[in-house]
């Protein structure tokens with residue numbers, strides 16, 4: 625089965641009451657499911673948007689994306705990129721996690737006209753480059769188990 629990479633963004637559902645708990649539960653379902661499905665990638669949260677890259681076997685990536693569409697923790701999903709790949713870029717992360725804050729606003733400013741994430745202004749390529757900048761900054765957390773869940777958002 626060919627390997628593919630998908631990048632999409634979505635908006636946090638406006639009914640969300642406790643964002644920290646919501647993000648924890650998202651990561652919880654993502655990590656165990658992704659291990660099972662051979663999916664790797666990163667999830668970035670900032671400014672009430674999620675920007676996510678998912679890579680893995682094409683059938684599994686499509687399956688996860690259809691599940692994502694039915695998940696009411698977010699809305700207005702838009703695909704930025706879907707392409708064949710020969711090797712994984714985010715192979716170390718079942719689902720790496722990153723959020724804004726501190727010096728990261730500079731990365732957003734490089735790709736958006738604002739100092740927070742605005743995925744409407746991104747292309748597939750600039751979204752990939754933005755995520756790559758997070759990796760290079762060492763700003764992706766590798767969440768392995770529940771006690772490591774991030775408390776900031």
Ligand SMILES: Cc1cc2nc3c(=O)[nH]c(=O)nc-3n(C[C@H](O)[C@H](O)[C@H](O)COP(=O)(O)O)c2cc1C
Pocket residue numbers: 634650653654655657658667674676678688691692693695697698719
């Ligand atoms: C922003 C966001 C990112 C998510 N990322 C993943 C992911 O990478 N992998 C995954 O399996 N589920 C992810 N989920 C959860 C799925 O939408 C879904 O709840 C999960 O796959 C469980 O599906 P099930 O109902 O078939 O058990 C994410 C949800 C949200 C809101």
